[in-house]
Amino acid sequence: MIQTGGDRLSDRKLDAILNEFRGLIEEANATGVPLVIRGGNTKSFYGRKVNGTPLDVGPYTGIVSYEPTELVITARAGTPLREIEQTLAAQGQMLAFEPPHFGEGATLGGVVACGLSGPRRPYAGAVRDFVLGVRCLNGLGALLNFGGQVMKNVAGYDLSRLMTGAQGTLGVILEVSLKVLPMPEFEKTLRTEVDPSNAIRLMNEWAGQPLPLSAACHDGDYLYIRLSGKKSAVISSIQKLDLENCSNGTEFWEALREQHLAFFDDPAPLWRLSLPSTCNTEDLSGSRLIDWGGAQHWLKTAERADVIWETAKRLGGSATLVRGGDQNGMIFQPLTDGLFALHRRVKQAFDPNAVLNPGRMYPEL
Amino acid sequence: MQYRVLAELKKCLPPDAMITDEERARVYECDGLSGYRQLPACVLLPETVEQVQAILRICYREKIPVVARGAGTGLSGGALPVQDGVVLGLARFNRILDINPLQRSARVQSGVVNISISEAASCHGLYYAPDPSSQIACTIGGNVAENAGGVHCLKYGLTVHNILALKMVTAEGDVLEIGSEALDTAGYDLSALLTGSEGMLGIIVEVTVKLLPKPPFSRVLLASFAEIEAAGRGVADIIANGIVPAGLEMMDKAAIGAVEAYMHVGYPVHAAAILLCEIDGVEEEVKDVMAQVAQILRSAGADEVRIAKDASESERFWAGRKAAFPAVGRLAPDYYCMDGTIPRKHIASVLNRITTLSGEYGLGVVNVFHAGDGNLHPLILYDVSVPGEFGKAEEFGGRILEVCVEAGGTITGEHGVGVEKINQMCIQFTAGELTQFHAVKTAFDARGILNPGKAVPTLRRCAEFGAIHVRSGRLPFADIERF
Incomplete structure (x- = not known):
C-alpha cells in the first residue's frame, strides 16, 4: 500500500469531525435552517445559490488507501484533487475522467458531487463510471456505505453512482472509492483546419474506428484530436490520419479542461449543451466550442434561456447555464413533470426535511 | 387472483398473451436458479408499451405483485414468480x-x-x-x-x-x-x-x-503455475505494469483437470493454476503487449507461457474455459455456483480459505473465475440425494460469501442478489443502509408491487438463501455457454 505524505488525521480527530457534521445535520433538522455543503469552494459558481449554515467538508481529508495493483484509490472527500492526482501519477496512474479543478483548492468530494468530467470523458467514461463506492451521511445524519472497493458489485441499489453529480442534495459525501487507470505510455495531439459541421462528422467517423482516441474538440477554427495508448498503436494511427502535428497538446487539453482557453475569456453567459454527438447547434447565436467528440457544446450567447432549453430538448439533450447567469434563477434544463415528481420523491428518501443543499439543482429539490 | 382482475387483465391484451393454465405456466416457475420454483397466478406477454402500462395500472390499483422477466437466464432467482402474482414477460419486446x-x-x-x-x-x-x-x-x-x-x-x-x-x-x-x-x-x-x-x-x-x-486484432495467452500464490501475483503484476487486458481468467487444478477430461484442449493438468489473458487492439500493439505479459508472468513464477499463434489457437485456449461449467457438472451430481468479488490481492488467500472450508464441510470445490476483476465463481460439489448434503452446500456457500465480505469484497459481482443472497445482504449492509434502500424503493413503488421480496431483505427477515442448483449436471439452458 502506498503511504502518502502530509499530516495524517488521527482516528480521534476524524471522529470529532464526523460528530460535528452530524451535529450540524441534527441542528438543521431541528431548526429548518438548511446546510450549504462546501469542499474547496472552487465550484460555487456551478448550480443555484443555497442560503444556510455552511458545512465545510474540507477538514475531512486524507487518502485512506491506495493500491496501484488494485486500480483503486479511497480518499476522504476533503482531500485535495491535486494530492490525489500527484499520488496516482507517482505510480503511473490517473483519474481517467480528467476532472476539471477550477481552482487550487478543488477537492475529491466536490469533483464527485458536481459530477464534472474533462476531455477524455467520451472515450474513457465520466466520474460516475469510475465511482466504486461512497461513504456518506444522509439528511438524517445516518452514516452509510454503498458500493465498495471492488470492480464488480451488484449488491444493493447503486446509490454511490446516484450521489455522483447530485450536488450534495442526497447526502454529505465523506469518502469515495474510485477506479483508476494506468497512464497511457504515449500521447500525441494532432489538428486540422476545418469548419464545425465537418469537424462533427469527422469526430464521429473516427470514434467509430479502432483508433486510440482520448479527446476530440473543435475550437471554432481547428479540429484537435488526442491519441493515447501504446506507442506502437499511436504511431500507426498517426500514419493513417495524416494530420498536422500539434506541439503544445498537453497545455491545450489542460487549458480546455480548466476553461482557460481564449474562448472562455468572455463575460457573456456560458452554456453547456450535452447532446447526441452528431448534433449541430447552428440555430443558436453566439460563439461555440465543441468538445467530447461532438457531444458537448460550450456556447457563449445572449440567447434567452428558454430558447436554449427548447433547442437542447429538440436535439435530444440538455443545457446548463454554467457561468454568468442568475444563480437565483433556473440553471439546469427543466425536467418533465413526471421526472421531477420522481426526483422529489428520491430527494425525500435521503433527506426528508430538505436540509442538504436544498435548491442547488432545482427549486424544491 | 380474483376472476374479475384476470378478466380485466385479459381485456387489455391480445388474444394469446395471457397464460393461466398450469402446464404452460410451468415454463415460468423459475429462472436459471432452478432450485427455487413458484407458479405465478398468471403470465402476461404484452406486445406494446400501452399494454404494459395498462397491466401495471391494474396491478398497482389491486396491489398485485409483478415480476418482470426477460429470457429467464438469471442466476439469482430475480425472476422467480411470486405466489398470486403476475409474471410480466417481455419476450415479445424483441425489435x-x-x-x-x-x-x-x-x-x-x-x-x-x-x-x-x-x-x-x-x-x-x-x-x-x-x-x-x-x-x-x-x-x-x-x-x-x-x-x-x-x-x-x-x-x-x-x-x-x-x-x-x-x-x-x-x-x-x-x-x-x-x-x-x-x-x-x-x-x-x-x-x-x-x-x-x-x-x-x-x-x-x-x-x-x-x-x-470492433477491435481489429486479439490474441490469447495461457500461463501455468505450480503455486496459486504465483498466479495471483501474476494477475497483480500485469495490472501494476499498466496493462488492462480485455480478459484475464483463472482456473485452479480441479477446474483444469475437469476441463481436460471433458475437452482435451491441452491444458497443463499438473499445474496448480492457469491464467488465460486476452489482449485486443491494433495488431502492433497486441503483439507488443503480449510479449510484455509473457515476460511479466514468467517473472511472477509461471512454469510455462504459451502465446496463441493464430486466431484458431486463441479460440482453443478459450474453449476449455468456456466449457468449464459443464465439465465440472461431470465431477459430481450437483454443484452450486457462487459469485463473490474480492480485491485482487486476496485471490490466493481467499482461495486457500475456500480449500480449508472445503475440508471442513467434506465437499469438493472448483474455482474458475474472472481474476482480472477479482470476481470469484467457486463451484461447490455435492449430491442432493445424500441426506443433509444440500444444506451443507448452502452453508458452505454462505461461508464463502462471508469470507469475500471479510476480505473487503462483495457477495455478488454480476449475478445479482435475487432470492439467492438475500441472507448475505444482512452481512454486507447495516440496518441503516438497508433502510435507505427501502426508502429508495418506496420513492419508485409506494405500494411495493414490483418484484417484492427480492434483492433487499426486510430488517426482520434476513432469511432464505441458496445458490445455483444444478441437478445431475443438467444446467437450465444447457446449450448456453457459462463462464
Missing part, C-alpha cells in the same frame, strides 16, 4: 428499433437478445461490449436489471457503463424517459440507479446502448 452507426448507438426493445445487438451492428464495424456468458439467450432488459458483466468487463465495463437511455414504465403505469442519447442528462443519474435494481423500481421497455468499434 431493434434503430441503429445509428455514425453516433454509435442502438435503440432496442428490452426483450432483444444481447448478442443480436452486436450481430445487427456488425456490418458497421461496431458491437455492444458487455458479453455475459448467456449472451445468446439473455435479453438486454435483463442485463440492465442485473447490471450484467462478462469476460470482457475489466476493459470495457459493465452494463451500467454501456447504456445511454432507458424507457421505463413506473409501478403506477406511467412512462418515463431516463437518460438520453447525450453522454449525460440533467438531474439525478437515474439510469445508474435503475441498472442493477433487479426489477424493483420499474419495468424497462426500451434501452439505448452504446456501440464500440
